[in-house]
Amino acid sequence: MTVPADLATTLAGLAARRPLLVATDYDGVLAPLVDDPGAALPSPGVAEALARVASADGVTVALVSGRGLEDLRAVSGFSGPYRWIGSHGAEFGGPLTGQLAGRRDALAGMLAPLVAAVPGARLEVKPASVAVHVRQVADPAAAAALLASADAAADPSLTKKPGKAVLELAVTDADKGSAVTRLRGELGAAAVVYLGDDRTDEDVFATLGPDDAGIKVGEGETAARYRVADPTAVVAVFRLLGDLLA
Numbered sequence: 001m002t003v004p005a006d007l008a009t010t011l012a013g014l015a016a017r018r019p020l021l022v023a024t025d026y027d028g029v030l031a032p033l034v035d036d037p038g039a040a041l042p043s044p045g046v047a048e049a050l051a052r053v054a055s056a057d058g059v060t061v062a063l064v065s066g067r068g069l070e071d072l073r074a075v076s077g078f079s080g081p082y083r084w085i086g087s088h089g090a091e092f093g094g095p096l097t098g099q100l101a102g103r104r105d106a107l108a109g110m111l112a113p114l115v116a117a118v119p120g121a122r123l124e125v126k127p128a129s130v131a132v133h134v135r136q137v138a139d140p141a142a143a144a145a146l147l148a149s150a151d152a153a154a155d156p157s158l159t160k161k162p163g164k165a166v167l168e169l170a171v172t173d174a175d176k177g178s179a180v181t182r183l184r185g186e187l188g189a190a191a192v193v194y195l196g197d198d199r200t201d202e203d204v205f206a207t208l209g210p211d212d213a214g215i216k217v218g219e220g221e222t223a224a225r226y227r228v229a230d231p232t233a234v235v236a237v238f239r240l241l242g243d244l245l246a
């Protein structure tokens with residue numbers, strides 16, 4: 001698997017910049033999408049490739065996920081010296097400690113009967129949001145109807161985050177773009193590399209400037225300047241970056 005030539009050239013230039021922030025989404029990028037969110041294991045070789053990038057002087061690797069932080073740590077099994085950002089940015093400096101639990105649980109209680117009525121649908125309760133998953137709903141019309149009814153049931157104070165076979169309703173207005181901008185500022189980063197595959201990652205791509213590299217993984221409209229096919233190609237990107245930084 002090779003990295004597209006234009007992206008390889010850009011990464012070669014970025015490898016000389018310091019401080020350098022290399023930030024990445026998890027599901028669909030570091031781990032292939034699967035039916036069960038609890039079974040989304042990292043692609044073979046990606047943990048090693050990421051750790052090598054993070055070992056370079058002046059380089060910070062950040063994991064920026066819609067998952068709750070504890071879930072992200074558990075499912076990835078990663079233990080490198082990373083910055084961990086969960087819940088689409090609501091968990092920036094560490095895990096949330098239950099302060100949003102009341103509103104979130106009320107939301108989960110409201111959505112539970114809608115989800116229970118659709119075979120294959122799944123409700124995921126996260127630190128700052130509730131996600132309605134339809135990946136395993138066999139009937140596409142039933143899946144679309146469930147997502148529409150969850151959307152309609154959401155009051156205006158909630159933040160809607162549509163994703164891949166999922167609609168998430170969040171009790172904060174955090175987004176990945178603001179989180180990466182905050183981290184860039186903290187680090188004084190000269191440049192940012194960001195990889196993402198989903199609609200919530202577009203919030204990050206929209207913040208990137210000409211000296212940064214946004215890399216969309218997979219198909220779909222995007223504001224990212226570069227694109228790679230899938231999580232296997234992502235491993236090649238991190239291996240190349242590790243070589244360039246060595």
Ligand SMILES: O=P(O)(O)OC[C@H]1O[C@H](O[C@H]2O[C@H](CO)[C@@H](O)[C@H](O)[C@H]2O)[C@H](O)[C@@H](O)[C@@H]1O
Nearest residue numbers: 026027033034035037040065066135164165166
């Ligand atoms: O920001 P990410 O790290 O990409 O997390 C986004 C959501 O990922 C998970 O759901 C997605 O992946 C699942 C496992 O492959 C898949 O079954 C589901 O259809 C996808 O939407 C996770 O469950 C969510 O909490 C994350 O927000």
